Amino acid sequence: MVIDMKIDKESIKQLRELSQWPRAELAQLPTPMHRLTNFASQIGGDLDLWVKRDDLTGLAGGGNKTRKLEFLISDAIDKKHDVLVTVGAIQSNHTRQTAAAAAKLGMKCALMHAGWTEDGGPFYREAGNILYSNLMGADLYENTTKRPIEDETPLNEMVDYLTAEGHKPYLIPGGASDHPLGGLGYVICAAEIVEQAALEGKQYDYVVHCTGSGSTQAGLLAGFAALNVKTKVVGIPDDDETQIKKERVHRIANDTLTLLGKDAQVLLDDVEILVGDSGVYGVSDKDTFDAIKLFAKSEGLIADPVYEGKAVRGLMNLAKNGYFEKGSKVLLMHLGGEPATHGYANQYGAIHFKSVPELEIT
Numbered sequence: 001m002v003i004d005m006k007i008d009k010e011s012i013k014q015l016r017e018l019s020q021w022p023r024a025e026l027a028q029l030p031t032p033m034h035r036l037t038n039f040a041s042q043i044g045g046d047l048d049l050w051v052k053r054d055d056l057t058g059l060a061g062g063g064n065k066t067r068k069l070e071f072l073i074s075d076a077i078d079k080k081h082d083v084l085v086t087v088g089a090i091q092s093n094h095t096r097q098t099a100a101a102a103a104k105l106g107m108k109c110a111l112m113h114a115g116w117t118e119d120g121g122p123f124y125r126e127a128g129n130i131l132y133s134n135l136m137g138a139d140l141y142e143n144t145t146k147r148p149i150e151d152e153t154p155l156n157e158m159v160d161y162l163t164a165e166g167h168k169p170y171l172i173p174g175g176a177s178d179h180p181l182g183g184l185g186y187v188i189c190a191a192e193i194v195e196q197a198a199l200e201g202k203q204y205d206y207v208v209h210c211t212g213s214g215s216t217q218a219g220l221l222a223g224f225a226a227l228n229v230k231t232k233v234v235g236i237p238d239d240d241e242t243q244i245k246k247e248r249v250h251r252i253a254n255d256t257l258t259l260l261g262k263d264a265q266v267l268l269d270d271v272e273i274l275v276g277d278s279g280v281y282g283v284s285d286k287d288t289f290d291a292i293k294l295f296a297k298s299e300g301l302i303a304d305p306v307y308e309g310k311a312v313r314g315l316m317n318l319a320k321n322g323y324f325e326k327g328s329k330v331l332l333m334h335l336g337g338e339p340a341t342h343g344y345a346n347q348y349g350a351i352h353f354k355s356v357p358e359l360e361i362t
């Protein structure tokens with residue numbers, strides 16, 4: 001198939017490998033992409049809708065933090081750190097992926113769980129991500145400090161404590177985002193997307209995904225900018241801190257481009273974060289659960305209530321409100337989070353069993 005691709009294969013290859021940066025081998029890449037035919041017809045808008053399966057990056061539970069951690073943890077090993085330290089909510093996918101990475105690489109891991117959200121119900125401290133982190137041998141700490149994630153006091157206190165204990169802790173910020181290497185993982189992903197789309201003979205008009213700590217969106221924006229690809233990145237927030245996010249994404253994207261030695265720039269106006277109905281972090285409403293159910297029933301895929309459910313709901317609203325031109329090529333990023341489903345299991349409504357009626361023998 002002949003297509004008009006102004007991007008040269010060499011630049012894609014360069015960004016896909018980023019071979020000048022050492023990486024710990026953690027993620028199974030490239031992740032698959034496939035069409036979402038049923039869901040697309042449910043939400044309308046006549047979209048050519050696909051999904052990028054970053055829920056299948058490979059460590060227990062999968063997810064987007066694994067791509068980022070490849071770079072940060074390699075840096076930690078290189079600098080002879082012996083314990084990975086990070087922070088998240090109790091049902092954080094990021095802390096769980098850090099625990100998994102530490103287990104795989106034979107490192108110690110200390111996780112600070114901050115009070116970024118209220119407990120989500122009776123399973124919140126028992127199941128899902130926190131259960132996985134515990135199984136994978138991480139030391140679990142708790143501090144009830146509320147958001148914003150910019151407040152790194154609990155994390156710094158833990159670093160001081162571990163240092164006093166004779167360790168050399170490596171500090172990974174919330175979501176592995178606000179770190180010099182935080183944007184690299186999704187630069188690779190942007191190059192992967194451009195290459196996979198080219199195999200389908202196209203380029204995406206939009207990539208839609210849930211945005212939180214920001215380096216997923218920043219890396220994608222930096223990667224597309226470096227390749228001079230016009231794909232628009234639409235972030236659907238996990239909370240109501242849109243302005244803070246926008247500035248953080250903008251800063252990380254441009255820092256990443258500088259690190260890559262690229263002249264391209266991401267403008268603040270290129271950072272599209274919808275001021276939506278996402279509400280408070282970790283809290284979902286009926287519309288989000290309805291979106292999760294529709295996504296599950298139409299595609300056999302699970303979106304969690306903290307992140308992906310909000311992304312799916314946001315995508316539905318965009319389609320309904322005519323945000324996309326008819327026929328747009330849209331890629332939904334599935335960034336993981338499936339284990340959190342279990343932490344919030346009480347919020348989905350009761351499960352009803354049917355019984356098989358006895359047959360009447362005549």
Ligand SMILES: *Cc1c(COP(=O)(O)O)cnc(C)c1O
Nearest residue numbers: 093212213214216307335336337
């Ligand atoms: C962390 C996370 C996000 C948000 O990614 P950021 O890089 O923090 O913006 C989205 N979805 C899931 C499932 C996540 O775990």
